[in-house]
Amino acid sequence: MGFRIPILVAIALGFVLARPAEAYLDANTGSLLIQLVVGGVAGLALVGKLMWHRITGIFRSDDTENDDN
Amino acid sequence: MTTTDLKIDGGSFRDREGRVFYRDDRVFRALSASALEDWKALSETDFFRRTSADGRLVATKPAEIPSADLHQLSPVWVAAIEHERLPFISYPYEWCFGQLRDAALLNLDLVSEALDEGLILKDSSAYNIQWIGSRPVHIDIPSFQRWQPGMAWVGYRQFCQHFLYPLMLTAFRGVSFRPWLRGALDGITPEEFNRLLCWRDRFHKGVFSHVYLQSKLLTMTAKSTSSLKTELRTTDLGAEIIKRNLRGLRKAIKRLDPGSKKSEWSSYAETHSYSETDEAVKRDFVDGAAATRRWRLVWDFGCNTGTYSRIAAEHADYVIAMDGDDQAVERLYSALRSEGNERILPLVLNLADPSPDLGWNGKERKALPRRDRPELILSLALLHHLAITTNIPLADLVRWLASFGAHIVVEFVRRSDPMVERLLLNRDDIYHDYHLIEFERLIEKRFRTLDRTTTHQGSRVLFFLEPIEMGSP
Numbered sequence: 178m179g180f181r182i183p184i185l186v187a188i189a190l191g192f193v194l195a196r197p198a199e200a201y202l203d204a205n206t207g208s209l210l211i212q213l214v215v216g217g218v219a220g221l222a223l224v225g226k227l228m229w230h231r232i233t234g235i236f237r238s239d240d241t242e243n244d245d246n
Numbered sequence: 247m248t249t250t251d252l253k254i255d256g257g258s259f260r261d262r263e264g265r266v267f268y269r270d271d272r273v274f275r276a277l278s279a280s281a282l283e284d285w286k287a288l289s290e291t292d293f294f295r296r297t298s299a300d301g302r303l304v305a306t307k308p309a310e311i312p313s314a315d316l317h318q319l320s321p322v323w324v325a326a327i328e329h330e331r332l333p334f335i336s337y338p339y340e341w342c343f344g345q346l347r348d349a350a351l352l353n354l355d356l357v358s359e360a361l362d363e364g365l366i367l368k369d370s371s372a373y374n375i376q377w378i379g380s381r382p383v384h385i386d387i388p389s390f391q392r393w394q395p396g397m398a399w400v401g402y403r404q405f406c407q408h409f410l411y412p413l414m415l416t417a418f419r420g421v422s423f424r425p426w427l428r429g430a431l432d433g434i435t436p437e438e439f440n441r442l443l444c445w446r447d448r449f450h451k452g453v454f455s456h457v458y459l460q461s462k463l464l465t466m467t468a469k470s471t472s473s474l475k476t477e478l479r480t481t482d483l484g485a486e487i488i489k490r491n492l493r494g495l496r497k498a499i500k501r502l503d504p505g506s507k508k509s510e511w512s513s514y515a516e517t518h519s520y521s522e523t524d525e526a527v528k529r530d531f532v533d534g535a536a537a538t539r540r541w542r543l544v545w546d547f548g549c550n551t552g553t554y555s556r557i558a559a560e561h562a563d564y565v566i567a568m569d570g571d572d573q574a575v576e577r578l579y580s581a582l583r584s585e586g587n588e589r590i591l592p593l594v595l596n597l598a599d600p601s602p603d604l605g606w607n608g609k610e611r612k613a614l615p616r617r618d619r620p621e622l623i624l625s626l627a628l629l630h631h632l633a634i635t636t637n638i639p640l641a642d643l644v645r646w647l648a649s650f651g652a653h654i655v656v657e658f659v660r661r662s663d664p665m666v667e668r669l670l671l672n673r674d675d676i677y678h679d680y681h682l683i684e685f686e687r688l689i690e691k692r693f694r695t696l697d698r699t700t701t702h703q704g705s706r707v708l709f710f711l712e713p714i715e716m717g718s719p
Contacts, residue, residue, distance in 0.1 A: 206474045207463030208403035208436075215455050215494055216487030223481055227474075 252319060256609030261369070264388030267319065273331050274309050276316055276323035281388045284365075285327060288390045291363040301378065302352060304385045305330035327387060333543075333564040333591070334618060337611055338372040338408065339428035340593040340601060342576040343416055343504035344583070345382070346423065349375040350409035350499050352382045357399060358492045361485045366393035370401030372408035372433070373611075379564075379588030380579060396479040399488045406456055407433030410495065414457070415439070417502040418447045422572065424594060431605050436461035452498030504576060524701045528657075528708065529557060531699050532624065535655045535710040536561040538696075545620035545652075547597055548628035552578040552590065558624060559589045566620070570596040597628070598636040615650070623647065623654045627706075630659040633680050634669045640679040641688055648692040654711045658685050663705035682707060 213220040213227075252274075255266035263281035267274050277285055288294050289306075297303035309328040316323040338346055349372060357367045367389050374386040389401075411434040412423030419442065426434055434442075440461035448454050467474075532554050536544070541562040546555040549567035551574050559565045567590050569575050578592045595601065595614065604611040625647065632638045647654055659666055660682055670677075689695070693711035700707050 205400075205403060205464075206467035206470050207460055207465070208406075209398050209474045209478065210463050210467070211455055211460045212398055212402055212491050213483075213487065214459070215491045217490040219484060220487040220490065223478075223483055223487065226481065227477065230477075 252315065254319065256607065257373075257605065257611060259606070261386075261388055262322070264386075265319070265323070271331060273329045274311065274326045275329060275387060276311075276319060277325045277327065277388060278322045279324050282325045284391045285325075285387060287392050288365060288387065291365065293359055293363045293365065297356065297359070297384075301381055302356065302384060304332070304376075304383050304387070306387050329385065329387070332376050332383070332385070333378065334566055335612070336377060336591065336593055337427075337601065338375075338412070339424045340595055341424075342572050342579050342592065342594050343413065343423075344576055344579050345377070345592075346372070346409060347413055347499060347502060348583070349382045350405070350413065351496065352384060353405060353409065354492050354496050354499075356384055357401075358489055360390060361393060361488060364393055365390050366397065366399060366488075367401055370399075370405035370408065372427075373431075377591050379590055380582035380586070380592075381588055393485070395485075396481050396483050398475065398478055398483060399491070400475070402491070403436070403460075404433070405495070406460070407435060410452070410456060410499065411436075411439040413499060413502045414447075414450070414453065415442065416504055418443065418450060418453075420505050424572075428601065428604070431610065436464055450498075451501060452494065456495070456498070504572075520702060524706075527699065527701045528626070528706075529553070531697070531701075531708045531710070532626070532655055533557050533560075535653075535697060536622065538710075541621045543618060543620045544622045544624065545650075546624040546626075548626065548631070549578065549592070549624075550574050550627075552581070552592065554624050554626055555590050555592075558622065559587075562622065563589070565590045567592045568595040568597070570594065570598075598632055598638065620650055620652045623650060623652045623656075625654060625656040626708075627657055627659060627665070629656065629685075630663075630666050630669065630680070634666065634673070634677055637676075640684060644685070644688040644692065648713060651713050653696075653713070654693070654709075656689075656709050656711060658682055658707045658709070660705045660707070663702060 210224070213224045216223075251269050253268045255268065258264070258266040258275075263278045263284075265276045267276060294303065298305055306327050306329050309326040311326040313324065316326060338349070341349070352375060353367070353370050353372075357370070360366055368391045369386075369389050371386070374384055374389060375382050376385050377383065408427075412427055415421050415423050415426065415434065423434075436457060440457050443453065443457060448458055536558045537560075539561075541558070542564070544555075544558040544562040544565045546552075546558060546565060546567045549555045549569045550571070552567050555565045555567035555578075567575075567578060569578075569592075572594045575592045575594045578590075582590055582592060600614045601611070603609065603613045603616070629640075629643055632643055633640055647656065661667070661670075661680065689709065689711060692714055693709075694714055695709055696712050697710035698707065
């Protein structure tokens with residue numbers, strides 16, 4: 178089934194994006210994400226890039242917070 | 247000109263970059279500085295010339311409105327454009343399945359073709375599509391904005407809520423989308439729609455990703471603090487990613503079918519048992535009444551598959567053909583669409599429960615009688631349904647017909663007619679007012695009878711009525 182990989186990638190990214198927050202509601206993130214998932218190879222590559230950014234960003238954001246303080 | 251000449255439209259406030267207003271009978275749209283730049287970019291494209299010429303985009307030109315007048319409406323407006331005035335405004339909850347599907351396909355095609363020339367539709371509201379007869383027209387020019395890599399199609403979710411899910415609801419579940427769209431102007435949300443489908447429906451094209459996965463991801467990311475939209479702007483998200491999605495949606499929608507092709511009324515014109523002579527008398531009567539003058543707007547209440555709408559259209563600029571039976575309207579729309587008819591607009595409307603004022607402040611979407619006034623009304627083989635099936639008193643029906651101030655061709659179906667006998671078959675006969683003599687007494691108060699004839703062995707009486715307020719010297 179050709180669509181399994183995009184689905185798994187999308188769900189994984191969903192988990193990464195679903196970090197707990199107390200700020201505003203961003204209900205459209207999931208809809209934007211689906212557009213990439215159904216957007217073929219280029220869309221999936223972009224999902225992969227965003228995931229990588231997110232994962233590495235988790236570590237980077239701590240540094241930024243420290244800088245701000 | 248003063249600003250009192252300018253009348254703001256109550257329903258065009260959502261997009262802060264443009265606002266519809268009226269002056270006399272002309273339709274304008276005020277533009278912000280940013281929308282003006284987008285309009286300039288759009289108006290210089292082949293896309294604009296092509297879609298304006300083939301009628302998919304509403305005819306639009308720059309308007310000469312003094313900036314002082316625009317500023318008095320709001321300081322954000324810096325320019326205005328003028329749109330071709332449409333013959334009638336209708337809403338998606340009044341359309342048949344084929345209309346919503348064709349409107350959806352038009353929306354997808356416009357996004358795709360606009361992308362080829364560096365533009366995109368920033369929203370995909372079904373209310374941005376209107377009709378000139380059976381031709382769908384996109385009317386919201388400021389929806390087109392300049393596109394660059396990194397910009398996603400923000401209107402995608404709205405497209406799903408306004409078009410895709412309502413169509414799927416009817417195609418997969420056999421449930422009319424109209425009450426859902428009338429009940430919520432923003433359409434059906436992914437979360438709601440996912441709950442409405444059964445597991446088997448997930449095997450239909452597009453359901454797994456556009457419904458199931460989207461609803462799950464929306465829930466999962468609801469509390470996200472970061473904006474993916476902003477993040478995507480820094481990427482090389484290309485037009486091909488969006489276009490692939492558009493192609494997938496197009497394929498999924500093209501496969502959707504309204505289901506049952508026949509209803510009690512959709513094949514009525516072929517299956518009823520009335521004689522050809524009776525039908526010919528009725529056609530001649532309607533034609534004779536309609537031919538007495540040229541009518542700007544005719545409303546055909548209970549149009550069925552449009553036989554009499556077509557007769558009226560020969561003597562009118564525009565006809566709204568309304569019926570509560572969606573399959574009958576579906577058949578009419580399909581026929582009108584295939585012949586390219588731009589003079590008859592078919593709508594699904596239950597006249598006992600017509601579209602009310604809806605939306606913000608009750609002004610976003612207008613009730614049927616507030617949108618225009620017909621000059622001629624056809625009400626053929628309808629009143630007995632309203633009087634007996636929906637229990638509306640005859641006096642109320644006559645008052646309602648008179649409230650339009652229009653000429654009326656009305657058919658009174660007597661108790662001796664098989665159709666009335668059938669309606670009364672399993673009901674207690676509480677309709678003591680439902681008699682020809684009472685009907686004639688009621689219409690005499692409000693109308694002058696210009697013509698009258700009897701058909702179907704005396705069981706049906708046709709009247710051509712002139713409102714007394716208009717017709718009396």
